Amino acid sequence: MRQVNLGMIGGGTVGGGVYEAIRRNGALMASRLGVSLTIARVAVRDLKKARAVNIPAGLLTTDWQSVVADPEVNLVVELMGGTTTARQVVLAALKLGKPVVTANKALLSAHGEELFAAAQQHGTNLYYEASVAGGIPIIKVLREGLIGNRITRLFGIVNGTCNYILSRMKDEGADFDAVLADAQRLGYAETPPDLDIDGHDAAHKTGILASLAHGFWVNPKQIYTEGIRNITKQDIEFAAKLGYTIRLLGCVKTMSNGELRMGNGRPARGTKFAIRNSQFAIQVSVYPALVPNSHVLANVNGVFNAVYVRGDVVGDTLYYGRGAGQDATASAVLSDLADAALDLKCGTKNRIPPFIPHERDGAVLPMDDVVSRYYVRLTVEDRPGVFAKIADILAKAKIGISSIIQPEGHAGETVPVILMIHDAPNAAMKRALSAIAKLPVVKSAPVMIRVESFE
Numbered sequence: 001m002r003q004v005n006l007g008m009i010g011g012g013t014v015g016g017g018v019y020e021a022i023r024r025n026g027a028l029m030a031s032r033l034g035v036s037l038t039i040a041r042v043a044v045r046d047l048k049k050a051r052a053v054n055i056p057a058g059l060l061t062t063d064w065q066s067v068v069a070d071p072e073v074n075l076v077v078e079l080m081g082g083t084t085t086a087r088q089v090v091l092a093a094l095k096l097g098k099p100v101v102t103a104n105k106a107l108l109s110a111h112g113e114e115l116f117a118a119a120q121q122h123g124t125n126l127y128y129e130a131s132v133a134g135g136i137p138i139i140k141v142l143r144e145g146l147i148g149n150r151i152t153r154l155f156g157i158v159n160g161t162c163n164y165i166l167s168r169m170k171d172e173g174a175d176f177d178a179v180l181a182d183a184q185r186l187g188y189a190e191t192p193p194d195l196d197i198d199g200h201d202a203a204h205k206t207g208i209l210a211s212l213a214h215g216f217w218v219n220p221k222q223i224y225t226e227g228i229r230n231i232t233k234q235d236i237e238f239a240a241k242l243g244y245t246i247r248l249l250g251c252v253k254t255m256s257n258g259e260l261r262m263g264n265g266r267p268a269r270g271t272k273f274a275i276r277n278s279q280f281a282i283q284v285s286v287y288p289a290l291v292p293n294s295h296v297l298a299n300v301n302g303v304f305n306a307v308y309v310r311g312d313v314v315g316d317t318l319y320y321g322r323g324a325g326q327d328a329t330a331s332a333v334l335s336d337l338a339d340a341a342l343d344l345k346c347g348t349k350n351r352i353p354p355f356i357p358h359e360r361d362g363a364v365l366p367m368d369d370v371v372s373r374y375y376v377r378l379t380v381e382d383r384p385g386v387f388a389k390i391a392d393i394l395a396k397a398k399i400g401i402s403s404i405i406q407p408e409g410h411a412g413e414t415v416p417v418i419l420m421i422h423d424a425p426n427a428a429m430k431r432a433l434s435a436i437a438k439l440p441v442v443k444s445a446p447v448m449i450r451v452e453s454f455e
């Protein structure tokens with residue numbers, strides 16, 4: 001039987017999981033693939049470190065370069081994290097014509113274009129199933145399962161930390177800071193937590209999915225990113241009363257010229273973006289959104305992830321599972337190892353397209369021109385005439401209010417008011433809210449959260 005020797009760079013949470021999973025299921029995989037996978041060497045930072053998974057000392061080294069260059073190593077598995085040394089590791093392996101498996105979304109987000117080009121140039125493949133949504137095989141779904149579809153909508157709950165925090169805030173009526181501290185204590189959130197709670201990790205993953213689905217590299221700088229730091233217990237409660245659950249969503253939506261319009265069919269006022277004839281535009285963004293409770297994504301709780309994909313042939317599909325953790329992530333790495341092993345066995349070079357090539361050029365729609373619905377919470381003086389002033393500003397901006405709710409039980413000089421706003425471009429909404437914030441009757445900064453209708 002053909003043997004493939006793995007050189008693993010990183011023997012931590014994921015590396016340990018991969019080592020253990022191959023120990024447990026390596027023979028099963030060999031019987032399925034006709035290729036035997038052997039972990040030949042593992043590079044780590046500290047040889048003396050106590051490890052939860054016992055990797056034999058004879059396999060360990062601190063010299064990643066010797067692992068990558070080892071002529072016995074046919075396949076390099078980058079599980080070290082970070083973007084500087086990891087980039088060098090991946091480039092060094094690809095330049096030697098060795099296929100690489102990585103779980104590193106930050107690396108792909110920062111250097112994906114360069115790394116995929118290097119794989120292409122050196123006649124090999126770069127595999128990255130574990131980089132998005134842990135154990136959910138969403139990369140394979142987009143690359144292979146839905147290859148015959150144009151992906152018109154993709155919504156992902158792809159950050160388990162944020163989903164855990166938002167779920168507990170809703171279930172327990174708890175404050176953000178208290179739940180975050182608990183999540184850090186339990187190991188669900190890093191210290192500092194910024195990469196997760198400010199939406200950057202979700203943006204890395206959403207960008208990878210958008211690039212894969214639409215056939216062009218989405219520059220991370222073009223991804224509008226808003227985290228969950230400003231979501232309050234009060235907004236979660238009001239959203240619940242209105243029939244919604246707040247979730248951090250990665251959104252990838254295809255827009256045609258016709259779709260750059262408001263719900264009433266009129267072109268969105270004040271939008272600047274124009275789609276050229278041969279072009280299509282996609283919205284790629286990450287933000288907390290009100291999700292109707294009847295939608296399946298509202299019921300994805302705790303650290304779980306889910307990705308909802310609409311294809312023009314298949315219709316709506318849903319993928320759900322553990323988005324991180326040792327075993328779930330190892331499962332995704334094993335799937336890439338199997339693909340890489342088969343490609344080595346069959347001598348197929350450049351089989352894995354970095355993205356699914358599209359027949360037209362794509363562009364990322366500026367967030368200012370994206371049309372959304374909104375939940376707005378204002379804190380206003382409790383006296384007559386307040387609504388009229390707010391409604392006047394919105395009317396002048398041609399922004400329609402679908403409902404105004406003044407929650408009961410708030411006595412005092414100021415009261416909360418919730419506005420549910422019809423489709424409006426983000427730029428117009430921002431301008432209107434800044435004018436509303438300046439009204440003397442408005443007593444604190446307006447809170448705006450987008451409402452996702454999944455149309």
Ligand SMILES: NC(=O)c1ccc[n+]([C@@H]2O[C@H](COP(=O)([O-])OP(=O)(O)OC[C@H]3O[C@@H](n4cnc5c(N)ncnc54)[C@H](OP(=O)(O)O)[C@@H]3O)[C@@H](O)[C@H]2O)c1
Pocket residue numbers: 009010011012013014015043044045046047049062064079080081082085103104105106130131134323324325326329
């Ligand atoms: N953890 C998850 O649930 C998860 C899920 C999906 C994707 N990922 C991705 O998987 C990757 C690994 O994450 P992880 O959680 O396994 O990280 P981790 O537990 O911190 O492990 C990192 C490993 O890399 C080794 N390492 C770091 N710098 C090195 C260097 N210069 N030379 C050699 N070895 C070096 C470390 O060595 P020592 O052990 O000696 O410190 C450690 O074994 C990251 O890209 C992460 O984003 C993780």
